[in-house]
Structures are given as C-alpha cells and as structure tokens.
Amino acid sequence: MVDSCYCCSSKPYEKCCAPFHSGAQTPPTPEALMRSRYAAYCIQDWPYILKTYAEKSREGLTEAMLAEHADEQTWLHLSIVPSPALTSHQVEFKAYYAIAKQCFVLHETSDFETEAGEWRYTTGLLHDDTGKLSIGRNDACLCDSGKKFKQCCLKRL
Incomplete structure (x- = not known):
C-alpha cells in the first residue's frame, strides 16, 4: 500500500484515488477527477484514463x-494552481515528470463537463512555461519537500 496518494493530496491512496480507479466511487469535482487522472498516469491505469475523457474527446x-x-x-x-479566473469546470495544474533523467513540467488549464452525472475531461490549454525544466542538483526540489533536488526526486530517476 502506498503511504500517500500519487496525486500529492497527502491522503493515503486507498482513501483518495483508489476508490475512483476501482469504480467504487466517482470523483465529485473536476479537481478530484484531475487528481485521479494524474494518479492513474502514475500507475498506468489506461482504462481509467480513457474512461474519464468526455465522449467527444475520446473518439x-x-x-x-x-x-x-x-x-x-x-x-x-x-x-x-489556485486561480480566481477559473470557472467551476476548470482546474489549473502543473504536473512534473522526467524522461531520460531530464525534468519537464506540463502546465495546463483543463476543462471538464458532466456526462451521465459524472465529471469528464474535455480539453486543456497548455501554458507557455510547459516544457523542459532546468533544475540543478542543489536546487530546491520541485515537489516542495523542502529538500534539495538531489536528495529527493532526483533519486527517483
């Protein structure tokens, strides 16, 4: 069992995104759906991710x-990312990831709608700072742990 959920909510996975991934519950808000989609990418739950696209976006x-x-x-x-400019159907986020030991950020404002009473992802607008990051080994870690990058997320690469 994972101590903290992959979505960085500080809740245990079993009490956070796992009930959504298993189908026992549905995410009650766009943010909950966004977090559960991110966690699904972390665990490579492709059926869940596909299911959470709006029908027109899934084609x-x-x-x-x-x-x-x-x-x-x-x-x-x-x-x-908290933003007063967002509607109740939008979530702005930054998802940090690595490919071949190079760090990147996906900064997006996502749009959601309800279909058959469940939230679904429709589309997203990428922000200009999306792309490769320059993080030094001694820089603060991008995960806000308070540790240096080399003592934290760099170890996961």
Missing part, C-alpha cells in the same frame, strides 16, 4: 495510444 483514442511512451516517463509531482 479515436485508445489505451494503446495512451500507453505509447509511458515506460519512458516518471511522474514526480502534481501541484494544483
């Missing part, structure tokens, strides 16, 4: 397409 998308480069990525940290 032509397959589990194999979602999994295509998954073995190359290590998901490191999720930060929800």
Whole structure:
C-alpha cells in the first residue's frame, strides 16, 4: 500500500484515488477527477484514463495510444494552481515528470463537463512555461519537500 496518494493530496491512496480507479466511487469535482487522472498516469491505469475523457474527446483514442511512451516517463509531482479566473469546470495544474533523467513540467488549464452525472475531461490549454525544466542538483526540489533536488526526486530517476 502506498503511504500517500500519487496525486500529492497527502491522503493515503486507498482513501483518495483508489476508490475512483476501482469504480467504487466517482470523483465529485473536476479537481478530484484531475487528481485521479494524474494518479492513474502514475500507475498506468489506461482504462481509467480513457474512461474519464468526455465522449467527444475520446473518439479515436485508445489505451494503446495512451500507453505509447509511458515506460519512458516518471511522474514526480502534481501541484494544483489556485486561480480566481477559473470557472467551476476548470482546474489549473502543473504536473512534473522526467524522461531520460531530464525534468519537464506540463502546465495546463483543463476543462471538464458532466456526462451521465459524472465529471469528464474535455480539453486543456497548455501554458507557455510547459516544457523542459532546468533544475540543478542543489536546487530546491520541485515537489516542495523542502529538500534539495538531489536528495529527493532526483533519486527517483
């Protein structure tokens, strides 16, 4: 059992995103869905990710397409970005990940809608700072642990 959920909520996985992944519960808010999608990417739960796309966004998308480069990525940290400009159907986040020991950030404002009473991801707007990060070994870790990068997330790469 994972101590903390992959979505960086500080809750145990079994009490956070696991009930959504198993189908026992549905995410009650766009943020809960966003967090559960991030956690699903961490554990490579492609059926869940595909299911959480809105029907119109899911067209032509397959589990194999979602999994295509998954073995190359290590998901490191999720930060929800508070923004008063967002609607109740949007979530802004930064998802940090690594490929070949290089760190990247996916900074997106995601849009969600309800279908059959459940929240679904429709689309997202990437922010200009999305892309490769320059993090030195002695810089503060991107996961806000208070440790140096070399003593924290760098060990996971």
